[in-house]
Amino acid sequence: MARPQHLVVMVKFPAAGRVKTRLAKDIGTVAAAWWFRHQLRRLLRRLEDPRWQIWLSVAPDTALESAVWPLHLPRISQGSGDLGQRMCGAFEALPKGRACLIGGDIPSVEKTHIAEAFAALGPHEAVFGPATDGGFWLTGFRRTRPLPPRLFEGVRWSCAETLSDSLATLQGQSCARVAELSDVDRARDLPKP
Numbered sequence: 383m384a385r386p387q388h389l390v391v392m393v394k395f396p397a398a399g400r401v402k403t404r405l406a407k408d409i410g411t412v413a414a415a416w417w418f419r420h421q422l423r424r425l426l427r428r429l430e431d432p433r434w435q436i437w438l439s440v441a442p443d444t445a446l447e448s449a450v451w452p453l454h455l456p457r458i459s460q461g462s463g464d465l466g467q468r469m470c471g472a473f474e475a476l477p478k479g480r481a482c483l484i485g486g487d488i489p490s491v492e493k494t495h496i497a498e499a500f501a502a503l504g505p506h507e508a509v510f511g512p513a514t515d516g517g518f519w520l521t522g523f524r525r526t527r528p529l530p531p532r533l534f535e536g537v538r539w540s541c542a543e544t545l546s547d548s549l550a551t552l553q554g555q556s557c558a559r560v561a562e563l564s565d566v567d568r569a570r571d572l573p574k575p
Contacts, residue, residue, distance in 0.1 A: 386479035387434040387500050390472045392460065393422060393486045395445035402487065404540075408569035419450070421566070422486040426452060431493050434500065439472040439483070466534025466548075469521065473529060482509065482522030487566045489573045491519065495561055502558035510549065512562045516542030519563045530555060540567070 394401045396419035398411040406414035430436060440446050441460040451457060458475045460468045473481055480503045482496065495511065502509040503524045511520030517540065523529060530553040537547040549557065566572055 386477065388437055388476045388479055388481040389429065389434045389496060390437045390439050390458075390476070390481060390483040391422075391426065391429075391486050392439045392441075392469070392472070392483065393451075394418075394441045395448060396422070396450065402566070404567045405569065405571075417566075417572070418487065421489060425486055425488070425491065426455070429491070429493060429496060431496070433497065434482075437472075437476065439468070441468075464534075465539050466537050470529060470533055473523060473525065478525065480522065480524055482520055484511075484520045485565055488519045488563055489566065490563050495520070495563065498560045502560060505556070506558040507555040508552055508557040509560060510545060510557060511560045512545055514562060514564045515567065516546075517544035517565070518548065519565050520560065521548070 396415045398415040399406065402414040402418045405417065426436065436455050438451055438455050438457045439460050440451070440457050443459045446457050446459060458472060461471045469483055472483060480500055482499045484491065499509045499511060499520055499522050503522055507524050509522040510518045513519045530551060532553065533551050534548060535551055537544060537551065564571055
C-alpha cells in the first residue's frame with residue numbers, strides 16, 4: 383500500500399487589508415482580498431486529487447472554522463512565528479507520509495506539478511519548486527526522518543535569496559527541484575487575461 387501524501391496550502395483569511403498586502407499596495411485592499419479569495423477557490427478545486435489529501439494551514443487561528451474554507455478539507459493552525467517556523471509547524475502537525483506545502487497564490491500550478499514534486503520525494507528527502515523571483519512556490523519532505531533541526535532558520539524572506547537561504551538549511555538532506563513557477567506578490571505578477 384502506498385504511503386499517504388499530504389498537500390498543505392498556506393492560507394490567510396481573505397479580509398481586506400490582512401491578505402496580499404504587497405499586491406494591495408498596487409490594486410487596493412478590497413481588490414487584493416477579492417483576488418486571493420477567488421484564486422484560492424480555483425486552486426483548491428483544480429488540485430483536488432485522490433493521490434493526496436489537501437490540508438489548509440490557516441491564519442489567524444480565529445479563522446479556522448470560517449465558512450470561507452471548503453468544509454471537506456481538514457485545517458490546521460499556522461500558529462505563530464516567522465514563515466519558516468509556521469511551515470515547519472505545518473509539516474510537524476501532519477500525519478505520517480510525504481508532504482508538500484504551497485501558498486494559495488500560484489495561479490499556474492497544476493496537478494502535474496504536485497505529482498512531480500511527490501515523485502521527486504521517492505529518491506530525495508526534500509523538494510523545492512523555485513519561483514521566478516528567487517523564492518520558492520513549493521517545498522516538501524519525504525519525512526522518513528526528522529526535519530533538519532534548523533530548517534528555515536535565518537532565511538531572508540521575500541527576496542532573491544530566499545531559495546538559496548532555504549536550501550542552505552537542509553543540512554545535507556538530498557534535494558530535488560521541480561518546475562519554476564510564479565507566485566503573485568505585486569500587480570505585475572497577476573496573470574494576463
